[in-house]
Structures are given as C-alpha cells and as structure tokens.
Amino acid sequence: MDFNQIFLVFVAIVLVNYQPLSAGDSNKMLNSKYLNIIAHSMDALVDPCENFYQHACGKWQEYYKVPQAKYTEMLGKASYLASTELGRYLKRAKVDDKPAFVQKAAKLFKSCLDMENFDHLRYVKWMKEQGNLTWPVPGKPRTKTDKFDWVNTLGVMRRFGLNGILIEEDLQEREGEANRMLIYLDKPEKGDSFDLLTYQNLKDLTQSMSVALTAISFETLWEEISDIEERLLEMNEIEANEIDAHPIEVKDLPYPWMYKYLCTLLNCTSLDPHMEVYILNTPYMEALNSLVKDFKGYHMCKYLGIRFLWHLHQDSPTEFRSWECAAAARSLMPLAMNWIYAGQHPELNAITTEIQTIFNEIVFGFNRTLNENKMQLTDHALHFLMVKLNTLQLKVGNLPLQGSVEILETFYSNTDLSPVDFYGNHLKLLEFFFKAKHSYLEADSSPSNSNQYFYLEDSEDGQSASPFYVSRKNIVLIPFMALREPVFHLDYDPVYKYSALGSVIGHEIFHAFDYTHLQIDANGNDNHREYKQILDSPFFHDNYHHFLDFNSESADERLSDISGLRYAYESFVAQYPAAVSEKIFLHGEQKELVKIFFLNFAQYYCDSDPDSDDEHGRVSDRVNEALANLKQFSEVYKCPDQSRMNPSKKCELW
Secondary structure, three states: OOHHHHHHHHHHHHHHHOOOOOHHHHHHHHHHHHHHHHHHHOOOOOOOOOOHHHHHHOOHHHHOOOOOOOOOEHHHHHHHHHHHHHHHHHHHOOOOOOOHHHHHHHHHHHHHHOOOOOOOHHHHHHHHHOOOOOOOOOOOOOOOOOOOOHHHHHHHHHHOOOOOEOEEEEEEEEOOEEEEEEEEEEOOOEOOOEOOOOHHHHHHHHHOOOOOOOHHHHHHHHHHHHHHHHHHHHHOOOOOOHHHOOEEEHHHOOOHHHHHHHHHHOOOOOOOOOOEEEEOOHHHHHHHHHHHHHOOHHHHHHHHHHHHHHHHHHOOOOOOOHHHHHHHHHHHOHHHHHHHHHHOOOOHHHHHHHHHHHHHHHHHHHHHHHHHOOOOOOHHHHHHHHHHHHHOEEEEOOOOOOOHHHHHHHHOOOOOOOOOOHHHHHHHHHHHHHHHHHOOOOOOOOOOOOOOOOOOOOHHHHOOOOOEEEOOOOEEEEOHHHOOOOOOOOOOOHHHHHHHHHHHHHHHHHHOOOOOOOOEOOOOOEOHHHHHHHHOOHHHHHHHHHHHHHOOOOHHHHHHHHHHHHHHHHHHHHHOHHHHOOEEEEOOEEEEHHHHHHHHHHHHHOEOOOOOOOOOOOHHHHHHHHHHOOHHHHHHHOOOOOOOOOOOOOOOOO
16 A cells, blocks of 8 residues: 555545544634633733732733834734734725725735835925925035925825824814814823934934935935924923913914914915804914024925934834735725625624623623712712713724614725825825715714714824724724734633623723713713812712822723723623632632633733833733722632732722
C-alpha cells in the first residue's frame, strides 16, 4: 500500500469517528478559553486588597505582546478584529450590485490599499488645485507675488478638519434650546484639542515630504514653530470670564478677523448681522489678537500649514495595510462601514435583545433607588430625575434601523470618490463631515427616537468601538464593534457579560446623572430649577464634594464608573444569586463567580500602558478607585479595614 492509499484510509477512519461538538461543548470551550485569558493576565502574587489592577492585569502586557499600532487593550482588540474582517470583505467583495455608498466605501478602501510612496506634499497640491489654498511649504522658495492671509488659511483648513489650533470651533446647542445650534469659539485646551508639536513630530512629518531640508533649515523651521507654540502655551493659562460667556450677534464681534473667519468657515461673502455666535473665552481671543499682530502672515501661515499636515498625518494609516485601510474607511465613512459590518453579522439582532435586557435591569435598579428617595429630594426634583431615567434610550449600532439604505444613499449622495486618489478622498470626506455637521446650524433636525437617530461621527469617533452617551438626545449608544470577541459573545457566561459590557452600559447610563449632564432634562434642554434643587440637597452636596476631593479632574468619570459598576453587579447577583457561592477553578484554587465578576471588570480595562491618561484618568486608577469605593468588592475579597482597596470613607452618590 503506497503513501496515498495509507493517507486516504487514515482520513476515512477520522471521518467515520468524527463527532461534531455539541452546542454545550462549544459553549464550554468558548468560556474556558475566555477564563484562560483572565488567568494569563493576572499576577496572582499581588494582594488584591492593595492593588487590584495589578492583581488582575499585571501580566497583560507580557501575555499580549502586540505591536503598539494595533491595540493595547480589550476594546482596541475588538476594534482591530473588526477592521481586519472588514478589510478582508472589501478586498474580495463584488460591490457593483451594492448600494452606491458601499461602492464609494470600496473606492476609498482601494485608494488606500494601493497607496505607494506616501507624500504629504500631495495634500498641498490637492489643496492648491481643488481647495484654492496655498501656504508656505518648508524647502520651497518664496516668490515676491506670494501673499498669505492667516485668517483665510485657518478658516479653509478648519473646513478640512483642522481644529484646536489657535481657535477651537464647534457647533453646540444654544443654552436652554436643544434643537437650536450655534457656532462656539473657544480657547483650545492643552492635552485636549491642542497638543504641542514635538521635535520628533516635526522630523517625522518632514521626512514624509518630498522636500530636501538641510539640518540648518530644519532647525530654523523648528524655532519658528516653537516661537509661536510657546506663546500659545502661555495663553493656555488664560481663564474664561463666565460673565462674558454669552451669545453675541455677528455685528458685535470684537475683531474684524472673526467676521472673516466665520465667512470663510461657512463659505459665504457676508453673514446675517443678527446671527448669534458664542465666544467662551474673551480674554483668550484678546491675547490671540495680539499674537497674530506680533507674527507676520507668512510665518503664521507656515505654522498653520505644518499643523494642518500633521493633522492629516495623524488621521492617515501608517503602513496602508488592509486592516489599516478598513480602519481609515471606518473613520471617514462610519455610517457606510457600520452598514457593511451589520450585514455580515446577523447575530446582532439577538445580541441587541440581550444588551437591552441588561440595560433595562440597570435602569430598573436605579429606578428603585430613586423611589426610595434617600436624598430627600423635592417632588419636582425627583420627578425630573425619574422622567429622564424612564425616557433614557439604548441604541445598539450607529445606524437608522428603518430605511437605512435610502437614508445613507441620500446622506452620501454628494460625495464623489476615486479608487486611485487617497489624498483627494481623505480631504473630500473631512470637508464632507464639516459640511454635514454645520448643516445643523440654527436647527438640529436629527430625530430623537433611537430607532431612526444616528450620531454624526467625526474621524476620531468613527473608528472607535467605545460606547458613549448623547446628552441632548438622552441616548446611550453602543457601537457594533464593541459587541464581538473578546469583549462580548452571545454564548459567554452571564458573569462575563454583566461584568464587562454591563458595567460599561452602567457607566454611560450614569453619565446622564453626573454633575455636568444632570442639568439637561429628558428633552435635551437645560433645566436650572430642578438642577439647583438637586445640588442643594445636603446628601448630594456632601457626597459629590467627596468625589471632588477624591479626584477633582475626573469626578464625573469616577461617579459613572462607581455607580455603573455597582448597578451592573447588583443586576448580575439579582439574576444569578447562586454566583455568590458558586465556584470555578482559577489559578490553582476555587474562586466564587462574584470574584470572577470583579476580575473581568478589570480585564476590560487591562492595558499595555496602565499609565495611559485621557479624560477618564489612568486606567489603573479607574479600576482601583471604582472597586475601592464599592463595599461589595471589599466584602467579596474580605479586604481588611483601611487597606488600600477598602477605605473607611467611600464615594457613593446614586
């Protein structure tokens, strides 16, 4: 018998004896695999009552040795896997018979994937030819006929996505009127919308431009950039005068350049003199007016050009791999990519039902607490809170549920993309977003019903899988990409569902009731009367100020972390009371399911960079502070009094 015959006999034996896994066995394997992830992330030698983040996540970085550009944490991995999957789809899919917006997304993806020799000067060329804008480019000679206008340059670049440089411009609701939108002009905040350009940033940028800069020319350029940014850094200390922060009519704008800036933004030659604009920091605008007088237009425009190209650099893929190009498409055409993703995942319907159940349970638990009225609120204040809670909506996936194809076809109808011009596609879509958002000026006509509502995502939001709360619509939105492994699976055991995504849903629910959003009512309008009544409650006052003393910079985030975790835990135990005593084997010992709950809560936040900092604070602090302020945690882990994870005074508001 030759080798081929032996091999065929072997295959036949395997096939005869093969038995597919039952659904139960498959579920056990899935959950065993997930528990294994938790086990490998843990540093069991660290005392959970002293540093729970390190106990739960101490070996995450060692176990997940992932290139920085892909992901650093669980949600980032889910997002990366979604982009990888979408990249495979767009590479092989036949889109000729698909809706036009899908064909446009495919063109964008192809233009990215076929990119060779990425050169930022191609953006400069496109802006000159299509955007009617030129600015001084390093390494390019200046001619006598060149005239540069910093106001026009800043206004045009804002239309193509640049923000937070010199001015932070945004569209927000007029105070007290949820559906009336105004342009807000503000000081860019360092670490938020404005970050200083570093020496390495400038070097990376100039190296990706087809210009020859000598070492001396580069140092001169760096000095020019630094001179302007040092002034801007000083101006960042200027505080707003709240008395001056109110809408003013265009005819009353304090500086002529503001009028010109707004005309450039809105691509018009004149403005209605009675159009209202909100200037949030008048002293800063006064300092900016002085700054632009101290620097010539040539130098200001050169600075703006560098910051514009750096903005595009940060908004572009690094190596133009398939998953990166899919991520870029998610960033620039989020609604189209959400529609494609949803079409590949029919299980989202069942997932939505399950997520809605968890959402309802958390809302029910908070409703019960409000009815107890431990804060001794007035009837008006309590009614205000109850109405807001009971009208809070959950939206799974950022898409309109009915007529989505027709809505998206109309939405993207004015976009004209090329399969061979990524630079042009990138700029066109950035301007498209700006125009779409500013079409809401004066009136936000987007529906408030979660079924038909969709959130207008910018390029940063578009590729994020992070859930968020939309305050003026009173909607908690869970992106589709958050509802996949490793974050979520329909067949995960309940302990994993409630502890990770459940606590995140709780977090977003309680953003509706944090200090910042509490003043907004169920209809998205400001309500100062009930807001003041709640703030004047001694219980609220004392407990919220404890949050401020504990963590003043992230008080609202901590409030949402602690309350969201508490209600997710209570919902889990209420639905599965056996979890208090039921045990599973982990790290050489039997652990109660409630301990697994807290380990998996931490697992959601485990990060290769535990000191990474954003508006939520450091991830290690988020985990430790949320758990240290939850009495159920210290009871489950039997943490001694006064240990780090069991302080005597706990922050608890809701």
